[in-house]
Amino acid sequence: MPDAAEASVETRASWTIAFATTTMLALAAGAPLTVVIGLVPIAEDLGTGRSLPSLATSLAYLGTGVGGVMCGLLASRFGQRAVAMLGGFAILAGLTLASLGEAWSLLVGIGLGVGLFGNGALFAPMVAYASLWFDRRRGTALALVSSGQYIAGFVWPFVFERAIAWVGWQWTMLGYGIFASAVVVTLGALVIRPAPVPVGGYGGVRASAGRRVLGMRPNVALAVIASASFLCCIPMAMPAAHLVAFCGDLGIAASRGAAMLSVLLLCAFLARQFWGWLSDRIGGLWTVMFGSLAQVVGMLGFLATQDEAGLFFVSAAYGLGFGGIIPAYVLAVRGLFPALEAAWRVPVLLFVSLSGMAAGAWLAGFIYDRVGFYAAAWWVGIAVNLVQLVIIAELLRRQHREGRSA
Structure with a gap:
């Protein structure tokens, strides 16, 4: 929060930027969903197992993370507008x-085009960019902006499932690429402009660049927080990347599986707004703790039921639980480090988080190809999530101790 004596950077323009950013990220996040929804027909047409399209999804996540760091640095040099437009063309x-x-074109196109230079230029750099327009309701704004992937998950699965059934996955990819690129490039050219930089507080310009964070050197603290985000993102990616295929194995139609994915991501979007409101009041790390506990419960739900009605309920509950975790990590980093470091610290955090998503999406497909069912993957995800909870508990202990000594 800014000091009362200082003017807030938040204006109506801040929310214009936030809504434009959300739209751009919703379109960017739809691109890798063409592989998620088309996983089975892609595997059949290419004559491969599900691990190949799962690998493409993983490369999209990994490319988004690596590209976020690289394009964050490019944005610092050339401006966010040019980088955002690059993402649309990519x-x-x-x-x-x-x-x-x-097979090679799928991996290269999704990994490099959609991931590294597409979402990489849009996701992390745009989240960091939008955070600079807020200082009073940063958690709420981050919840909205980072919800683009959930809006995509609600809107596009049904559209892609119908389009793939009608014209095939290849024409669906091409048509969506033309549409998404046109909108992203237009918004980038017309809306994006240089951001104001908050001055006061730990997340402002005057925050001490060399001070210890949670009793650790700054880079060590970031590494620990990022490691926790990696671990929680492994189970987070598993149901989202494999829900349609999981339903197919249970004899549930692909259209119903796509509808479940839409429900999951719609609930995640709605819950993210609540988690954002809550994080402005209790802080980022506590929000991560509560969201991660809810994620474990949701993963257990996928193990407890295999009928269609039950899976719709579990998908909704799972989305409500994990929806606020990633923006809460970003809020924690923005609050603990100076604003001028946001251009690289936030992309590094999101790179590690997306690496966890990549690992989770690939790992679930790998385990399925080895054992023939998804329950084993869900159990692995739960175990990883519990390790992450231990790390967050230690960070909260340090935060409490630091607060008492301040």
Whole structure:
């Protein structure tokens, strides 16, 4: 929160930026969903197991993370507008290449085009950029902006499932690439402009760049927080990346599986707004703790039921639980480190988080290909989540001790 004597950077323009950013991220996040929804027909057409399209999804996550760090630095040099427009053009190029129908083109198009230069130029840099427009309701704004992937998950699965059934996955990729690129590039050119930089508080310009964070050197503290985000993102990615295929194994139609994914991500979007409101009041780390506990309960739900009605309920509950975790990590980092370091610390955090998503999406497919069912993957995800909870508990202990000594 800014000091009362200082003017807030928040204006109506801040919310214009937030809504434009959310729209751009919703379109960018739709690109890798073409692989998630088309996982089974892609695997059949290419003559591979599910691990290949799962690997493409993982490369999209990994590329988004690596590209976020790289494009965050580019944004500092050339401006966020140019980088955002680059992301829009890259999504078109990546989906066009992936639609060629070859294994290599799928991996390169989704990994490099959609991931590294597409979402990489949009997700982490745009989240860091939008956070600079807020100082009073930063948690709420981050919850909205980072909900783009959940809006995508609610809107696009049904559209992609119908489109794939009608024209096939290749034409679906190409058509979506043209549409998403046109909107992202237009918004980037018309809306994005240089951001104000908060001055006061731990997350402002005057925050001491060399001070210890939670009793640790700053880079060590970031590494610990990022490691926790990696661990919690492994189980987070498993149901989202494999829900449609999981339903198919249970004899549930792909259209119903796509509907479940939409319900899961719609509930995550709605819950994220609540978690954002809550994080402005209790802080980022406590929000991570509560959200991670809810995620464990949701994973147990996927083990407890296999009928269609039960899976709809579990998908909704799972989305309500984990929806606020990632923006809470970003809020924690923005509050603990100076604003001028946001351009690289936030992308590094999100790179590690997305690496966890990549590992989770691939690991679930790998385990399925080895044992033939998803329950084993869900149990692995729960075990990893419990390790992450231990790390967050220690960070909260340090935060409490630091607060008492302040």
